[in-house]
Amino acid sequence: MDTNTPIGLNAESAAQLSTGLNGLLADLTVFYMNSRGFHWNIRGKEFFELHAKFEELYSDLQLKIDEVAERVLTLGGQPVHTHEEYLAISKVPVVKEVSDGAEALKHCVAAFSVILLRERTLLHLSSEAGDEGTNALMSDYIREQEKLVWMYRAYLG
Numbered sequence: 001m002d003t004n005t006p007i008g009l010n011a012e013s014a015a016q017l018s019t020g021l022n023g024l025l026a027d028l029t030v031f032y033m034n035s036r037g038f039h040w041n042i043r044g045k046e047f048f049e050l051h052a053k054f055e056e057l058y059s060d061l062q063l064k065i066d067e068v069a070e071r072v073l074t075l076g077g078q079p080v081h082t083h084e085e086y087l088a089i090s091k092v093p094v095v096k097e098v099s100d101g102a103e104a105l106k107h108c109v110a111a112f113s114v115i116l117l118r119e120r121t122l123l124h125l126s127s128e129a130g131d132e133g134t135n136a137l138m139s140d141y142i143r144e145q146e147k148l149v150w151m152y153r154a155y156l157g
Helices: 011-042 047-074 083-089 101-129 132-156
Strands: none
Touching: 011 047, 011 083, 011 101, 047 101, 047 132, 101 132
């Protein structure tokens, strides 16, 4: 009996990776909605700068959400796609009614901390499974997000 997926990965490893990627999908989706709220509700003297930055952030998250969902499908899984599922498995908390720029950026740094931990776990699992596709995706995300954390923290002083 063949225990490999059509892309040559062990089926059990692919299922485990799909589960982890669905957790990441939920985290990214909750963070996406939080960042939309920051974009819409930001007030104060940094409005123009932060309004644009939050738009960049949620636009990037939207692309990553699609990439992660498509990776789940590539591995033979089914991406979660309801708000109930996202809220049930996300480790990123829902943030509401934030209009202060510094507070919003602190929430972004906290969200990235959660997301980076999940991505590092997926990087390890994908490496062990020989899943170069997921490995490359996680490696790229980690590199980008570490830089954003540094930049947000520098902005906050």
